[in-house]
Amino acid sequence: MSGPDRLIADALRGLAEQAQVPSEMADAAWRAGRRRRLAAIAASAAGAAAAVALAILLPLALAGTRAPRHPVAAVPLSLGTPVELRQVAAIGRAPCPPGSHGLLGLTPPACFQLTGAGMTLTHVESGRVVQAGPTHYAISFTLAPADRGRLAALAGKLAGLPSPRDELAIIIARRVVAHPVVVAAMHGQVQISGFASRAVAGQLLQFLLSR
Amino acid sequence: MDERGRQDFTEFVAARSMSLIRLAYVLTADQDAAEDLLQSALTKAAAHWGRIHSSPESYVRRIMYREQVSRWRSRARRPETVMARVPEPPPEDPAAGLDARLALRDALRTLPPGKRAVLALRYLEDLPESQVAEILGCSVGTVRSQTHKALAQLRSALPSLGLTSMEVDQ
Numbered sequence: 001m002s003g004p005d006r007l008i009a010d011a012l013r014g015l016a017e018q019a020q021v022p023s024e025m026a027d028a029a030w031r032a033g034r035r036r037r038l039a040a041i042a043a044s045a046a047g048a049a050a051a052v053a054l055a056i057l058l059p060l061a062l063a064g065t066r067a068p069r070h071p072v073a074a075v076p077l078s079l080g081t082p083v084e085l086r087q088v089a090a091i092g093r094a095p096c097p098p099g100s101h102g103l104l105g106l107t108p109p110a111c112f113q114l115t116g117a118g119m120t121l122t123h124v125e126s127g128r129v130v131q132a133g134p135t136h137y138a139i140s141f142t143l144a145p146a147d148r149g150r151l152a153a154l155a156g157k158l159a160g161l162p163s164p165r166d167e168l169a170i171i172i173a174r175r176v177v178a179h180p181v182v183v184a185a186m187h188g189q190v191q192i193s194g195f196a197s198r199a200v201a202g203q204l205l206q207f208l209l210s211r
Numbered sequence: 212m213d214e215r216g217r218q219d220f221t222e223f224v225a226a227r228s229m230s231l232i233r234l235a236y237v238l239t240a241d242q243d244a245a246e247d248l249l250q251s252a253l254t255k256a257a258a259h260w261g262r263i264h265s266s267p268e269s270y271v272r273r274i275m276y277r278e279q280v281s282r283w284r285s286r287a288r289r290p291e292t293v294m295a296r297v298p299e300p301p302p303e304d305p306a307a308g309l310d311a312r313l314a315l316r317d318a319l320r321t322l323p324p325g326k327r328a329v330l331a332l333r334y335l336e337d338l339p340e341s342q343v344a345e346i347l348g349c350s351v352g353t354v355r356s357q358t359h360k361a362l363a364q365l366r367s368a369l370p371s372l373g374l375t376s377m378e379v380d381q
Contacts, residue, residue, distance in 0.1 A: 008365075009334040011315035012237055016335070019229075019236035025250050026224035030217050033257025210214070 034207070035173055078123045080210045083141070084171035085154065085190070086118035088164045088179055103169070105176035112169050112176045117157065119150050121190070127209070129201045130191075137201040138193035139208075148188035158182040172208070216260050224253060227268050234272055237331050238279040240320040248275055276328055276346050283324040318368045326361035333358055 094109030096102035102111040125142040132138035143151055158166050159182050170178040170192055178192055195201035228249070235245035235252075252274040256267060263270050319327060332343040333354075340358075344351045 012335040014316045016233035019233045022232040026221045029253035030257045032254040
């Protein structure tokens with residue numbers, strides 16, 4: 001390195017030495033990074049969901065739901081990331097206008113306005129990945145006993161309402177990952193469908209379980 | 212696995228944050244902006260933590276370079292902000308009673324971030340032009356021209372510091 005080059009290198013080091021100790025940022029960065037991972041997974045889920053279109057639903061709303069053909073071992077769990085269920089009030093174009101309090105849905109992008117009706121799942125009795133169709137998978141939750149009555153009441157309120165008020169937005173990390181039409185009373189189970197592979201569904205389930 | 216990743220990540224940040232903030236400071240010349248840049252880079256690293264197979268520090272440093280240049284490019288497309296005074300102008304006579312290195316350090320502050328990033332990669336990291344171009348996502352020609360312009364700007368600001376012999380690799 002020549003003299004002038006070394007002069008510049010030294011000056012750059014001198015500039016670097018003026019930096020002060022940064023504030024603690026590992027925890028916030030990790031949590032923000034985790035949200036990014038979820039967004040990517042949710043986008044993947046939504047993409048798969050778009051491919052199967054109407055397969056996004058709460059099929060287990062129907063009594064006597066078929067047992068999954070290839071269940072994965074159930075996991076007793078509390079959700080590190082809550083899953084919100086909210087009645088849809090209106091669906092508009094993305095992005096959401098500033099101040100609209102809408103939530104973004106993915107693939108196709110849309111802005112969801114929600115009513116106050118809904119519930120937040122922080123604990124579930126079990127969660128598993130199931131094969132929901134020939135080419136797609138789902139995460140199936142069995143609700144905790146305390147939430148089953150609330151879900152039944154919510155579903156009863158939505159079923160039969162004019163569209164889109166009969167839709168229930170499933171929200172993870174402030175993203176609408178699905179918005180199934182509620183067609184019947186629900187009996188304690190919720191399914192997020194439309195995953196192209198078991199691995200992707202399992203990844204999201206693992207994320208929801210992690211703290 | 213997530214908990215273990217979190218622990219690894221936390222240990223990495225604790226061990227390397229000072230080294231990383233120094234680079235961020237070189238790139239931004241401002242403590243708050245440096246912390247923003249580092250935070251943003253760490254967030255991206257955390258999102259891919261399980262898939263970073265090489266050195267995490269190299270990964271974060273690379274993100275910071277790219278992000279800072281990207282921010283600078285997007286700002287460069289917007290109209291300049293009119294300020295009441297020039298921020299941190301170089302001394303009128305930097306050689307008069309001042310250490311040359313301090314004068315040069317102050318002159319480096321006045322460079323646009325993109326040019327400072329190129330100089331940091333070339334002279335601080337001591338990387339060849341091809342690698343600088345790869346990190347910044349531009350051509351080797353752009354690296355050469357940016358280096359040339361940055362050095363010209365330093366020469367202009369500090370004519371008495373003996374920088375006239377500096378040449379860009381061809």
